[in-house]
Amino acid sequence: MDTVISIRSVSKTYESSRGPVTSLSQVDLDVAQGEFVTLVGPSGCGKSTLLNLVAGLLRPTTGEVLVNGEPVEGPGPDRGVIFQQYALFPWLTALQNVEFGLRLQGLKKKERRERAQRYLELVGLGAFGSSLPKELSGGMKQRCAIARAYAVHPSLLLMDEPFGALDALTRVQMQDDLLATWQQERRTVLFITHDVDEAVYLAGRVIVMSPGPGRISDVIDVPLAYPRTEEMRLSPEFAEIRGRVWRGVHHPPAVATPVSEGALK
Template identity: 50%
Template sequence: MLQQLDLPSYKEKEPAVAERFERIYARPVVLEARSVSRQFESARGPVDALRDINFNVHRREFITVIGPSGCGKSTLIRILAGLDHPTSGQILLDGKPVSGPGPDRGMVFQGYTLFPWLTVKKNVMFGPISKGLGPTRAEQDAMQWIQMVGLEKFADHYPHQLSGGMRQRVAIARSLANQPRILLMDEPFGALDAQTRSQMQGYLQQIWQNVDVTILFITHDLDEAVYLADRIIVLAAHPGRVNEIIEVPVPRPRSPQQFMDPRFLATRARISELIHPPGEHREEKLPLIRMTLATDDVL
């Protein structure tokens, strides 16, 4: 079973992976969702977007969240960020209830949210200066984060002068400059082309390995979910609820070559099965309107 590995027996087959999960579970819990539900009012009455969500995230763990359309992924991450509030239940950060946004949670969105009128350096300096850090110290710290994401040569450029992947690296640096306990990422690479997306996945893993930060990452891409995560929270839709939490048995450090690893493929297949159960959806038949010659077949 890939989900909830039986560590004692798993040691016989994959001792390194089993040891990694033992280390993860030995770390303190940073983020906790306790029976979180979110209900919205609609013209047809109440709609449950999330129902009874429960999970823990350990320090320096990398969690990905995936599920079908309408499962409440974005609603969940907004609640974790303090931008929305649960109808019932609560979010705890280091054991304290989350009641609103705070610098202890960094947020990176899919859209580019940099200030267009500020340079890369000024964008990264913005948070620390807002917290009261002096300009000289804020600039020194900002340059360290910019160097961390490999953009020191572009410190004085403006966002419009950067590629999409570079802008997202600046967004990550800006979020990390506040030294958050957890970095929340809402499909941050969804708007990037495939090649840039692959590069950003590699950059993010390098950054995460070198910074004391925990990451919760929303995605709709199955490969990305497996490639990045220690554990994957798979949500079910209507209402959004935890379907299963899967431990990823793919060893670290990760590389694109592992996409063909049997453990990677088996984990991906399990997620696909949960999101799209066999026989649940049949291909919709379109109306038969032929706009070519009957003899001009492509089969």
């Protein structure tokens, strides 16, 4: 299977008023085509920094980040980024928001309208194309943001706590909706969350990061079949995996356990 993300010996140091602060130290990770990978870890472990390096919004201090075999030099259309904030244009309708990236790509009006409508329907918003963001609930706004990211056909989706601001019931529904969309499209996904249950429920692999400076302390396979179901959340298999992730997040080793490169593939 082709590798979409290759992170090689990446460290990131910021300058602060108190001197250099190292957010990430010697991180290695491969993510394959079509994988759904979640990143979990305590606050300040560098999860968002790592995602921003892959997005091209930051540059590593040392090491390199490759996407589809090419060094990441900045943002690009091959990567769709979805944050906790919906970042929709309030003066544009849902359909026009999804069309925005397609307009930048130079698609003709008919083609971009048809593609935008297709992705609104894919995320369950087919009947809300003419609605403004203020007329949509929080979950609907996030669905619109996901449709906008999918519509430009990125090879990689980068999601930073996209459901963090939603209530518990909406969050669970959004997880199921995201997985349904992913199963149809099979885009590669790197998804950051603080929620251990969410990390296990969504992923084929969970990457656990240790704090200060951030390192990968564990890589946990989730051998649960898709589609995921409510019954799976209550199964002993889910509980076992969840327990391992929970311990990794809440009781990390004093020094991160080295993980071989082969284990990350």
